[in-house]
Amino acid sequence: MTRDLRRLTAEQVSSLILPTEPWLSCEDCFRLMDQYVEALLHGQGEVDVPRMEVHLRGCAACAEEAESLLELVAQEDGVDPGPAMARLQG
Numbered sequence: 180m181t182r183d184l185r186r187l188t189a190e191q192v193s194s195l196i197l198p199t200e201p202w203l204s205c206e207d208c209f210r211l212m213d214q215y216v217e218a219l220l221h222g223q224g225e226v227d228v229p230r231m232e233v234h235l236r237g238c239a240a241c242a243e244e245a246e247s248l249l250e251l252v253a254q255e256d257g258v259d260p261g262p263a264m265a266r267l268q269g
C-alpha cells in the first residue's frame with residue numbers, strides 16, 4: 180500500500196530547487212545594505228540590487244532596516260530619498 184503523500188506541482192518543485200533563484204540570508208543582506216542604499220540613492224555600486232530586492236520583499240526586518248538607513252544616508256548626502264524609497268518599497 181502506498182501512502183498518500185502530499186504532492187507538489189512540478190512548478191512548486193522547480194521553485195524549490197531552482198539554483199538561479201535569488202536568495203540572500205539576512206546576514207548577507209545586512210552586509211550589503213550600505214552598498215544597496217548607495218546604489219538606490221546614487222544609481223551606482225557593485226551590489227546585486229535585484230537579489231536584495233527579493234530578500235527585502237520577503238523580510239520585514241531587513242526592509243525596515245533598509246528604509247531607516249536610506250533615510251539616514253539621503254540626509255547625510257543631501258539627496259531626496261523619495262525615488263529611492265519608492266523603489267525600496269516596491
Ligand SMILES: [Zn+2]
Binds near residue numbers: 238242
Ligand atoms: Zn532579512
